[in-house]
Amino acid sequence: MDPVVRSVLAEALASDVRATELAPTGNSKRTVFATLADGREVVVQHATGDELATETALWRAVDARTDVPVADILAAGETIHPETGARHSYVVGERVDGVDLHTAFTELAPPDRDAVARTLGRSLGELHAAFPFERYGEVVATGAGLRVREASAATTSDWQAWFAEYLQAGLAGLGPELADLVPEVRAAVDLERLPEHPPATLFPWDLRPGNAILDERTGEVAALLDWGAPLAADPALSLAKAEYLVADWYAPDAPDAATADRVREAFRDGYAEHRPVPGVSRAYRLAAVVRSAYDSRGEVTRPGYPEREGEAAVAFHRRHLRAALGSPADREPEGETTV
Incomplete structure (x- = not known):
């Protein structure tokens, strides 16, 4: 023991x-x-x-x-x-009674899956509304409460500089299986097209079905788990990563893209209950895939359930990087993204 x-x-x-x-x-x-x-x-x-x-x-x-x-x-x-x-x-x-949604999410009937996605989106919107920050970066607990860790001004007050470091850290962590796509990702990201001073809100690092418990009696999410490694960032970047982990991570492989689109729509509907849905740029979509493809140990992550492993996992990450590379460089925001 x-x-x-x-x-x-x-x-x-x-x-x-x-x-x-x-x-x-x-x-x-x-x-x-x-x-x-x-x-x-x-x-x-x-x-x-x-x-x-x-x-x-x-x-x-x-x-x-x-x-x-x-x-x-x-x-x-x-x-x-x-x-x-x-x-x-x-x-x-x-220990909350219920079912681990990592294993159950893909088996839910479409209306129930949409309801879970809507709850996750509603939760993210509420977190963004409840946790504003003055700067960008790693959130830490201090005697004065939750604050962004002290760092150079370039990485906490300059959004474009912070995002450049954030993306570069992800690209540096890509293994040899996806290294050939690094130049394309770098070429596709134009930092000057990003907002200069977006609001800084809580970026919960791993908000996804795999960190949620479902109450089978009510069909509702009983608890969200894992609040580790939080950041403060543009809410649109947080939205991009969360909806990728909710809608795309657990969707069947192509050509059934309609499943992911339906879940994404439900996720965004839930988010909109608390604040306008921000526009998501291609740069943020690329960052969502890049920062999710490998874990902190440098190992390829295993998307979906049953989990894809080995070559199937690499193929999943490659397919979504290609899809993000082919998406529009910028989208018109549906809500306010700057202050």
Whole structure:
């Protein structure tokens, strides 16, 4: 049994552990499902250092400021690994009853799938409305609340410069399977066509069905999970990535493009309940695909469910990069994108 989990639950909830199960996903943090001695089921996440501090602070802020469904936080703090002596941050949340939408989303009837997409879009719109920032960049927890991490003025107050670095980091992370497309992507992005001073709003890094739980009794999303690695950015960039992960990531392969278009429309309808839908440029669509194709370990991501792997995953990313390269350079915004 994970010694940190046992220690955390004994300290924070004064409870012994009956059983644990390691979550099959996750890179930098460790996620463990635990059944307590009294039968309660919880989720324990821990990581070295203070890595979970920002995620926990954002999780709490989302719960306090919005109606976005989240799990309850039962405890959070720091502990010392009982064997290594290393400092670990942790958060304990309720285990929400329901079905993992990563496995269930593609099996839903079209109206139910659209309803989930609409909820995810509504959630993103509400997050954008509730979390404005003054600059662009990595959001961190501070004594004064959630703030953009201090950095050079060029990367926090100059949107075009920030986006250039953001895209370049993604291109540098593309593996050899897609490296031949890098020159085309660079040539297709004209930074001068981007807005100069768009508003900065919360960019939740991984808002998608794979981080959502469905309540089968009601057919509604019971909780959105994973608030790690948040950014502050142009809301149109955040929209581009989220709708890609909702509409395209789980859609059948071509020629059934109508499925993705229908889900995308539902996602945008939900977003529009809170704020105007911003126009999405080709640059942002390219960035959405580039920054989703490889994970933080440099491994090709596995889109959809059942998950595509190996050559099928690479082919998926290539197809969507090609589609984004062929899309119009800019689209007329449906809502306000500058301040």
